[in-house]
Amino acid sequence: MVLGHDAAELLELEPDEVALIALPSIKQQGAVCWNNLNQGSRAEMNRDGVTDEETLRRVSWKLAAAWQWLLNEGLLAPHPGQDHPWYMATERAFVMADPLAHLSEVRSLSLLRRAQLDPTLNERVLPIFRRALYSAAVFQAMLEVEVRVRDLSGLSLNGVDLMKQAFRAHPVGPLSDPSAGVGDREARMALFWGAIGEYRNEAGHNITTPDDPQEAAEAVLLANGLLRILEGVRVRLQASRLTS
Template sequence: MGISDLETLSNDEIAALPVDRRALLVLADAVQLDTWNWRNWCLGFSQNRPSPGLATAEAAIAEAWGWLISRTLISTKGGSYDFHDFHVTTAGREALERGLAYVQATIRLDVELVPSLERKVRPQFLLGDFELAAFAAMREVEIAVRDLGGLGTDLVGVPLMQNAFREGGPLHDPTVHPAESVAQMNLYAGAMGLFKNPASHRRVDYYDPSEASEVILLADLLLRILQRQRASSSS
């Protein structure tokens, strides 16, 4: 669906669209028309549309504008005292350029990450370097396991996780059920084997940025588990 397709949709079709998809169509149409006042855009939208279902479509369009504001894809226009004036933000321009999948992935990642991921990984992701962001996230897990376990740099990836969490290893917790210890070892080793090791040897393309965001969220979970384990051992 292209940027000019909004006017080709019926009122019912507009109302039936998911709000994020509908919002990007609205934003693209407003940019194409060089609109800077969303109230005027709404008036123009309603002017030539058929009456049946118009009220429902208008409510859906209003919801789309609200969604754009809440996601900071548009903002009030600097120097203007008219609430209806707006400009497209940097995030909004990125959304139009990269598409709905990118927007959905950034929303999925719109949570507080552990500090190392906030500093080193989120900026890469927002720049569209999905492969590097996912790889960097898993590398942070690898670094944290090595540091917490006091292990040398001769071990990387899966062998590092297996040595760290195996029975008698520096991160093995003898107080939990043996099956849980094995599961933890397999969780960390599997994450390295599937998401970090391949990117170390070849290009891994994340055609769906949501998949890259999920890898980052998995790394965030693994790092939080390590933080809890560090706090527990300290106490």
């Protein structure tokens, strides 16, 4: 058995799942070395009768990926009292009383970090998300969209009213593309109107499960997509001013 699982079970798991299964043992040991973990796992499998070199190799690769994931997520760090290559669990790891219960949270945060977020979301939303304040993170993300629309349009409206006027299809609103068809302009207006109406309304937000990190991450990514569209709008408006 490796980490309480046989080889076949372990190979069915994702690296982050293996990593979080291993984390309680790592925390308990205080100092861990990758080579010791790897060789110890091979010895355990040999005692269980697993001698197939292909299986042993695949398990080693899975453990290596899990180890690297722990490093990437800041759950492992070099042990200051030991020579390389000894590591220890970080303060963030010790906060996780039940690491597997944090799997969705960790995956969602990792998704956002890889998403090339707009700088304002990186600065103002990601820190909130890291503190597991998911409703507040969604609210702030959509607030950034609203602020950007207001700045670009020059309108002094708020919320849904701002989106309806800024992206008005006919007559063409200040952020609508006059070269696009009426249907396309209406679709763009509906996209912004719907997102703001769902997540940035007078009640704050309308996210159905504010404690769900995955849903919150998806809402933040929606805001990121809207900000990307607005950057294209900004470039178009700037080019239009230069040619007029």
